Amino acid sequence: MSPLADRYGRRFPYLRLSVIPACNFRCTYCLPQGYHANPNAAQALTLDEIARLLRGFTVMGMHKLRITGGEPSVRHDLTYILRTAAAVPGVTKLAMTTNGSLLTRRLHEWMDAGLNAINVSVDSLDRAKFARITGHDRLDDILHGVDLALDAQMPSVKLNAVLLRDVNDNELPAWLEYLRERRVGVRFIELMQTGDNLPFFRDHHVRATALETQLLEGGWQALARVADAGPAREYRHPDYAGRIGIIAPYSKDFCSGCNRLRVTATGDLRLCLFGDFGIPLRQFLQADDQIEDLVHAIGRQIDRKEQGHFLHEGRTGITPHLASTGG
Structure with missing residues (x-):
């Protein structure tokens, strides 16, 4: 079957699967x-349902899978999920986004199961700020876990930091020092409005363009985007081992390069993080002989994907908060 493509010519080799909200x-x-x-x-999808889902998507050209939550490590069978996903023919990149709370204890177990890329949420390098943002004083432990992943030569290690005005938007110097010797990428993500955070969004949203200007003035150079990359615009600098990515969903033409679909923990296909509907797939995941039906069901829906989101209009779809769909 030809790779999954929408009416705007976008292809989707990348699936984000939430395993728990x-x-x-x-x-x-x-x-x-x-x-x-x-x-x-x-209840969340079972291991067998996940395996069937992934086999259907790989038939349609998916080869990059990211496991998300909520927080995926809250799910007790996460290692089995990773092993199941890694065993699906066609899955070549198995990534996970995590808050890192179990990283020091489970990293090697997850890598042995097939995990080869990890994004860790680190919204501040200041311990007090980190605790204030996350509700947990765990920064030192989580950064230790990141160093363990680098020492273990995890092929891809990235950190995610949501930019918050008057909270953590002045930390670029600290991040530059952190990246000087570490081969890690940090992704600065613009705060996005969701169904239940409008007052917070109005207080703390800050555009990432100012940060990009600082990078360019400091000699950072933009990199070409690869086909299965996430939404970040990446920059490198010869004096730093690490890289910086900017995820700016409110920027012009942000959605033109969209290459990913999402499935919720209970098996609903989401064509967009901020879409107005979910498409139930679970009925096609109950037996191995349903893969063809699953593929046809996905193919019939893909042209319902909009050209872009409607965040500029304040429309956040059916996403109450980022944990509900995996961000």
Whole structure:
């Protein structure tokens, strides 16, 4: 079958699969009151359902998979999920986004299962700020886990930092020092409006363009984007081992290079993080002989994907918070 493509010519080799909506942190921009389970919600996909889902997507050209949450390590069978995903023919890059709370204890176990890329949320290099943003004084332990991943020669190690005005938007000098000797990428992400964070968004949203200007003035050079890359615009500098990426969803033509689809923990296909609907796929994941039906179901829906999101209009779709869909 030809690679999955929409009516705008965009192809989708990259799938983000949430395995659980729960999170053990209380980040101010996502779940400031902590996670509260919905007692009426469906259970998350099983290992067998995940395997069938991934086989269907690889038939359609997916080869990069990112496991997300909530916080994926909250799920007790995460290692088995990684092993299951790594065993699916066609999955060549197995990544995960995590808050790093179990990194020092589980890193080697996850790598043995097939994990070969990791993004760790580190919203500040200042211990007090980190604790204030996340609700946990865990910065030193998490950074130790990042160093362990580098020492273990994890092929791709990146850090995610959500930019918050008057909170952590003045830390570029500290990050530059951190990147001087570490072969790690840091992604600065513009705060995004979701269904339940409008007052916080208005108080703390800051555009990333000013940061990009500082980088260019400091001699950082933009890199060409590879086909299965995430949404960041990447920069490098000859004096630094690490790289910097900018994720600016409010910038012009941000969605023109979209190459990823999302599936929620309960099996709903989301064509956009901020879309107005989810497409239930779970009915096609109950038996091995349903893969063809799954592929056709996905193919029939892809042209419903919009050319762009509607964040500029304040429309956030059905995403109440980033943990609900995996960010």
